[in-house]
Amino acid sequence: MVIKVSNVTKRYGDINALDGLSLEIKKGRIFGLLGVNGAGKSTLLSILNGLTNIDEGTIEIFGLDLKKEIAEIKNISSIVPQNLAFYEKLTVKENLEFFSNIQKASKENYIKAIEINNLSEFLNQEAFTLSGGQKRRLNMAIGLLNDPQIIYFDEPTVGIDPKSRNDILDSIKAYKDLGITVVYTSHYMNEIEKICDDVAVIAKGKLIEQGTLKEILQTKSETLEKHFLALTSEVQDV
Amino acid sequence: MFSAMVKKEFLLVLRDKQALLALFVMPAIFILIMSVAMRDIFSQESIHFDTVIVNADKSAISKTLEKDITANKSFSLVEQEDASFIIYIPKGYGDENSAKSPKIEIEVKGSAKSDVIELFKAKLLKEVVDLKLGIITERLSEFSDEAAAAVSSVKLSTDALFDLRYNEKEEVPNATQQSVPTWIVFGMFFIIIPMSTIYINERKQHTLVRLNSMNVSAFSMTLSKIIPYLFIAQIQVWVMVAVGMFIVPLFHTPALEINGSVAGLVFLSFALSVAAVGLSSLIAVIADSTEQATTIGGISNILLGSIGGVMVPKFFMPETMQTLANISPMSWGLDGFLDIFLKGGDFFTIVNESLMLLLFGAVLLTVSMLLLNRRLSRGF
Numbered sequence: 001m002v003i004k005v006s007n008v009t010k011r012y013g014d015i016n017a018l019d020g021l022s023l024e025i026k027k028g029r030i031f032g033l034l035g036v037n038g039a040g041k042s043t044l045l046s047i048l049n050g051l052t053n054i055d056e057g058t059i060e061i062f063g064l065d066l067k068k069e070i071a072e073i074k075n076i077s078s079i080v081p082q083n084l085a086f087y088e089k090l091t092v093k094e095n096l097e098f099f100s101n102i103q104k105a106s107k108e109n110y111i112k113a114i115e116i117n118n119l120s121e122f123l124n125q126e127a128f129t130l131s132g133g134q135k136r137r138l139n140m141a142i143g144l145l146n147d148p149q150i151i152y153f154d155e156p157t158v159g160i161d162p163k164s165r166n167d168i169l170d171s172i173k174a175y176k177d178l179g180i181t182v183v184y185t186s187h188y189m190n191e192i193e194k195i196c197d198d199v200a201v202i203a204k205g206k207l208i209e210q211g212t213l214k215e216i217l218q219t220k221s222e223t224l225e226k227h228f229l230a231l232t233s234e235v236q237d238v
Numbered sequence: 239m240f241s242a243m244v245k246k247e248f249l250l251v252l253r254d255k256q257a258l259l260a261l262f263v264m265p266a267i268f269i270l271i272m273s274v275a276m277r278d279i280f281s282q283e284s285i286h287f288d289t290v291i292v293n294a295d296k297s298a299i300s301k302t303l304e305k306d307i308t309a310n311k312s313f314s315l316v317e318q319e320d321a322s323f324i325i326y327i328p329k330g331y332g333d334e335n336s337a338k339s340p341k342i343e344i345e346v347k348g349s350a351k352s353d354v355i356e357l358f359k360a361k362l363l364k365e366v367v368d369l370k371l372g373i374i375t376e377r378l379s380e381f382s383d384e385a386a387a388a389v390s391s392v393k394l395s396t397d398a399l400f401d402l403r404y405n406e407k408e409e410v411p412n413a414t415q416q417s418v419p420t421w422i423v424f425g426m427f428f429i430i431i432p433m434s435t436i437y438i439n440e441r442k443q444h445t446l447v448r449l450n451s452m453n454v455s456a457f458s459m460t461l462s463k464i465i466p467y468l469f470i471a472q473i474q475v476w477v478m479v480a481v482g483m484f485i486v487p488l489f490h491t492p493a494l495e496i497n498g499s500v501a502g503l504v505f506l507s508f509a510l511s512v513a514a515v516g517l518s519s520l521i522a523v524i525a526d527s528t529e530q531a532t533t534i535g536g537i538s539n540i541l542l543g544s545i546g547g548v549m550v551p552k553f554f555m556p557e558t559m560q561t562l563a564n565i566s567p568m569s570w571g572l573d574g575f576l577d578i579f580l581k582g583g584d585f586f587t588i589v590n591e592s593l594m595l596l597l598f599g600a601v602l603l604t605v606s607m608l609l610l611n612r613r614l615s616r617g618f
Contacts, residue, residue: 046617049451053615074453085448087246088439089253094246101242103452146452 002027002150002181003048008057010043010205017043019205020057025150025198030172030182032196032213034189036232040205041185045152048183049079062149078148082155084135085142088128092119092138095127096145103146110145116174117141118167133164140171150181157191169195189225193217199224203232239454243462250436251466257432261474265425266481269417273486276413287358289313290321297332303369312361322347323358334373342366364395411580412492416551418482419575422475423568424548426510429467430518430535437463437522438531446614456611460603464515471511472504498578502585506578509592509599510571516602517567523606523613542566567598 003025010018018040025031035041046052047059050070059066061073086095096119100110114120117137122130127138136156143151153172157165172195176182186192192199193213200210208231209216217224251257293304307313307325318324326343333339344362346355371392379386396402440446446459482494496503518535525531543549546566552573555563563569574591577583 043617046447049617051447051450051614051617071453074451077451079448079451081444081448083442083444085443085445087250087445089250090246094249098242098246099452102239102449102454104239142448 001025002062003183004058004060005044005048006058008044008047008059009055010040010047010052011055016205018047018054021202021205021207022057023200023202023207023210025181025183027181028176028179029197030176030184030195032192032199033183033185033202034192034199034228035185035202039202039232041202042154043205044202045079045154045183045185048152049077050074075146076149077151078143078146079152080140080143080154080156082158084127084139086127086138089126091124091126092130093123095138096123096141099142100145105145105147109147112178113141113144116144116178117171131164132160133167136160136164136168137171140168144175148180150183151175152183153185155186156184157186157188165191189223189228193224201228201231208232240458240462243454243458244465247436247463247466251432251470254432254435257435260428260431261425261470262477264428265421265474265478266485268421268425269414269478269481270486270489272417272421273414273482273491274489276417277491280411280413280416285354285357286312286314287354287361288316288320288322290316290318290324291327292324293327294329295327295331299332299334299369299373300327301332302372303327303332303365306365306369307362310361310365322350322354325362410553411551411576414482414486414492414494415576415579417486418478418494419572419579420548420551422478422507422575423510423546423571424539424543425478426471426474426514426571427517427539427542427568428535429471429511429514430521430539431532433463433467433515433518434522434525434531434535435528437519438525438528441613442527446610447617450614456607456614460519460607460610463519464512464603467515467518468508468511471514472507475503475507475511494579496579497582498587499583499585502583502588503575503578505585506571506574506588506592506595509595510567510574512599512603513567513571513595514599516599516606519606520602520609523609542568545569547572567595570594 001024003023005021005023008018008021009016021040021044033041033044043052047054047066048061050066050073054066062076064073066073087098090098096110096113099105114123117140119134119137119141122134122138127135130138140153140156143153156172157168160168169191172182172184184192184196196213198211199213199216201208213224216227289307291304291307293300304327308315324345326345328340328343331339331342342362344359346358371389375386375390378389440449449459450456479494479496483496484493487493517538521531521535521538525534540549543566545563546552546568547555547563548568552560552563552569570591574588574595577587577591581587
């Protein structure tokens with residue numbers, strides 16, 4: 001296991017964003033994290049990236065204690081936020097160089113990030129001139145610069161065309177082929193079915209189900225979307 | 239890491255054309271316009287009246303009066319279309335045999351202010367009375383040299399009649415000396431525009447959170463933003479000084495002179511930029527949108543400017559307002575610049591103002607750093 005989340009609770013005032021959540025993520029897999037809006041996905045990603053503290057429980061990432069070894073964990077992980085978290089007025093090259101320099105990343109990784117995300121021909125273009133799909137790819141490439149062992153994608157295909165979406169999914173599979181563990185959140189069930197090896201469903205800050213995609217689809221003999229809707233509506237009704 | 243962040247900030251600011259307009263072009267134009275427009279108001283030279291003399295009387299007396307008026311530097315003889323005052327000496331004015339000579343007529347431009355008209359009348363009255371005294375002296379001399387001497391000893395010049403002393407020497411700036419520091423100070427606080435735009439976009443797009451996930455602290459983020467703006471602010475000061483020294487004189491307006499310590503000017507500029515960056519940083523962190531930041535920034539700039547003597551010079555304000563002005567950091571900066579430009583102050587003259595500005599900036603930067611840290615800890 002590369003990530004072990006044990007009984008984690010995170011409160012915002014009276015609201016439990018995460019409520020005794022436990023889950024495990026295996027090395028070198030693409031892990032799909034599913035949940036309706038407000039289920040706690042973004043809170044979990046913030047916590048796993050050391051951006052938000054937990055109130056209770058423990059988290060280990062590659063054997064490192066999140067509370068005590070946060071700087072080391074940040075060095076081996078990376079996040080690709082849903083928003084386009086780069087500088088629109090800088091060129092693609094300037095953006096990549098900037099994020100590369102602040103992480104002291106190697107030239108090799110810089111080139112790898114460009115190649116995997118097919119950005120070579122746009123290097124000298126200012127980011128605001130890129131298409132929606134190209135911007136998403138730049139956003140993803142930045143996440144690869146520090147040669148992470150684990151990378152988190154927060155709904156990376158929101159608002160883009162099907163062609164660009166497929167390109168992004170191919171890039172994510174390429175990340176897996178590099179040996180990187182991928183944690184992927186999305187509202188699109190067909191994407192999860194297409195790229196994920198393992199799936200966890202959370203609702204109201206709790207784990208509802210976890211397993212391999214294959215197991216879930218075989219035992220439930222229905223589409224992932226139907227299964228997800230059934231699971232989450234049960235929890236909402238409680 | 240830090241140099242990469244500073245470089246990024248520089249690139250972003252230099253590509254923001256609106257920001258450069260607000261930081262450099264706007265204050266430069268203000269300096270030019272205000273220096274030229276306020277030239278006469280701030281002028282320490284004697285007032286002069288654009289005048290035309292129409293002498294319909296060809297007597298020796300009226301010719302003497304015309305000559306005396308022409309010789310008086312208060313009256314500038316101009317073409318009729320440019321005249322604010324037309325002095326019409328009617329026919330028969332110099333007729334010594336007439337019991338009652340006709341009055342001099344004065345035609346005044348409609349826009350002339352009443353106090354200026356009164357001053358004009360006083361100046362003209364002096365010339366007329368001098369002329370009449372001369373005539374009386376001449377007549378009296380036919381009867382009594384003693385009486386004539388007594389009358390001729392009457393001097394109507396203010397220098398001869400009054401001894402004017404200032405109880406406290408206060409130097410008043412000329413239009414350029416007032417405009418340059420004013421718009422340097424005001425323009426520098428417009429750093430809020432580029433700073434808040436970049437800061438808020440970074441926050442909204444989660445770029446700051448991403449940087450935080452890359453082990454970049456709120457302290458590094460804030461510090462990396464300060465350095466480019468401090469540098470840009472120094473360029474801003476010297477561009478404005480150059481406008482005052484080299485461009486403003488092209489418009490027949492006094493050039494700016496740096497009479498005091500250049501080292502003091504550099505230190506004061508640095509301290510003022512720390513205060514401006516501190517306020518901008520705080521507003522950028524507090525505001526939720528760039529629109530909100532530019533509105534809050536604009537309003538706070540105008541308020542601090544109007545209190546601090548940017549809109550109306552402090553020496554024009556009543557005493558209570560002058561005291562109130564001291565709460566504005568813009569006033570501290572303005573006083574410091576006037577100490578150097580006008581009073582020829584040395585480095586130590588501006589130390590107090592500079593330290594206050596540094597303290598103001600440091601406090602606001604610390605608060606903004608703490609607030610940013612709190613925002614970042616909320617995650618996505």
